[in-house]
Amino acid sequence: MDKHFETAIFAGGCFWCMVHPFDQQPGIIKVISGYTGGHVPFPTYEQVCSQTTGHTEAVQITFDPAIISYAQLVEIYWQQTDPTDAMGQFQDRGDSYRPVIFTNSEQQKKIAIASRKKLASSGLFSEPIVTKIETAKPFYPAEDYHQDFYQKDPARYQLETGTRQKFKQQHWHN
Template sequence: MNKVLSALFAVFSIVFSTVGLSACAAESISKNETETSKVETVKTDSAKSTVPTERAIFGAGCFWKVQYIMSKVPGVVKTSAGYTGGKIDNPTYEQVCSHTSGHVETVEVLFDPKKTTYHKLLEAFWANHDPTTLNRQGPDQGDQYRSVVFYTSPEQKAEAVKYKEELDATHKFKKPIVTAIEPAKKFYNAEDYHQDYFVKNGQVCH
């Protein structure tokens, strides 16, 4: 890997090294469904105006940690913890944890393309989890914890594939990367108690 990319990984690793990742263990409360789209507008409280945003979805283990990490990337407007890639509508946390729904714990990221790039999000994604372990992150095991990039456009797919190939070619990780790169399916917001969990509770999964 070139020096610039290595430095970026080092920065992200240092910034988030104190953030640890729990396994499934809470009761469902409520959730809202979000439709799949690449470009959305988000109302800002201060300016009381709409900000054009692009949309990205990542799965990198327990979504408590992933949401916190992505929310700290400059240019990110909003993050939501939720479920993607499954075979049933409106999944509950229990269904996801029981492996009956096929969903992945993911984080939906809305970002301002004028202030950051999809490439920056990919940097944060790959620098802050182990993409070489299949269906596992630390002590958390199960297909809901798999490493996956859900792309929302052909451009995102191409960029994610290229980035993954560069990481493998430069042996950034000792083992081959198993991160899947798949088209985004419908994203369902997780229950309220999962949202911004680290901010509210000061802890993440492990």
């Protein structure tokens, strides 16, 4: 039996911090840390950190839409980011850490736009929602040592996510 899987691409600061929240959901096949949105093919971490490639750190999520919908993934995404900060996320600053929903289809784009409008009118944030919604460009997996970082170095992962976790508790009450 062939399953029809789809992909979603989200950027929300350090990609290390974006894997775990999705990786734990039913219907997620895999989550890959990587780079997208830039003009340099197959960039390295060092190149992306130089802020000269145009790339953003992101995660590519392969999922089974029969188990978890794209709309559900977008809702999880919002709860991992500060959608009012266009120039980075938490302690991670610069274009390579900007929050972006990269869409792979017109349907994904419609869902993302509707979700952003709903969030903007929810009253959860006093500042405007500035997260971009852009058409997906080629996605390049990051180096192996960046994959599944939360499992490889749990102590450092906890340090990296501290500010993010406080923000989530303040705004999402979870």
